């Protein structure tokens with residue numbers, strides 16, 4: 001049987017063109033629990049072309065009250081396989097890519113880059129900040145939700161300037177355990193269910209470029225007394241894609257910090273921008289022709305680079321360039337250092 005999208009095709013914001021956009025879209029869902037369950041149900045039903053699912057857990061019987069895609073008979077099985085089967089049962093035309101793993105500093109950036117949008121359905125701050133940092137560095141939208149007992153909040157990050165990231169609002173990751181999660185604090189199943197449904201809605205709105213995407217706003221909902229609030233959440237000046245000064249934990253996929261070359265021309269051939277970080281006197285005495293930003297200036301203001309290419313830092317012996325590259329990487333800049341410096345070129 002073929003999926004039938006007629007009820008959403010009737011909406012003027014969607015139509016056949018919007019449906020085609022959804023069919024081409026790739027969405028990464030991080031966490032397949034109380035938020036992830038409704039998210040994948042609605043996105044599968046809507047005909048999103050590919051769902052990337054990542055979760056390291058196996059189903060526990062205590063999950064079922066808030067994760068209705070699973071059944072009691074499935075307890076003990078890996079959630080990614082179960083969720084993948086659930087997607088296929090709803091809509092076999094959706095491609096599913098499963099990752100039975102934890103999102104980590106090693107895999108986050110690559111996974112986020114491979115999708116159009118990432119949805120945070122996790123229940124811990126470490127993962128939320130990983131998603132945030134990867135989304136900022138990869139310049140991809142992210143839809144966050146956090147639930148605590150009867151209340152929760154939703155936030156959308158997009159590279160566009162009006163959107164704040166998590167670190168704009170909470171610069172330092174809150175240590176897990178400081179604020180309760182479902183496992184410790186308890187939750188009624190429909191509460192994450194409602195937030196997950198809203199995340200799916202926001203994801204479709206973003207993919208379809210629809211109106212009302214929570215730009216620079218945080219949506220707070222309290223299901224105990226049915227109150228809601230939209231509060232302003234502007235981006236901080238330090239937070240500007242692609243390299244937010246507030247991001248430190250996550251590294252880009254790191255090519256070797258140091259590289260050996262015979263000539264600087266080789267660097268250009270490999271698509272690297274060469275930055276000479278020596279002093280003005282050194283450059284005058286032995287010019288390289290490369291762009292010159294003295295080390296001190298670069299460290300004080302990494303934004304000077306404004307390069308979308310990887311940069312290769314060079315100095316006389318390779319010591320200053322190595323230290324500077326290490327420092328720049330903390331700012332999310334994929335800097336490398338010329339091993340042995342200019343003295344070693346040609347040897």
Ligand SMILES: [Zn+2]
Pocket residue numbers: 164165166167168169235236239244246
């Ligand atoms: Zn930010």
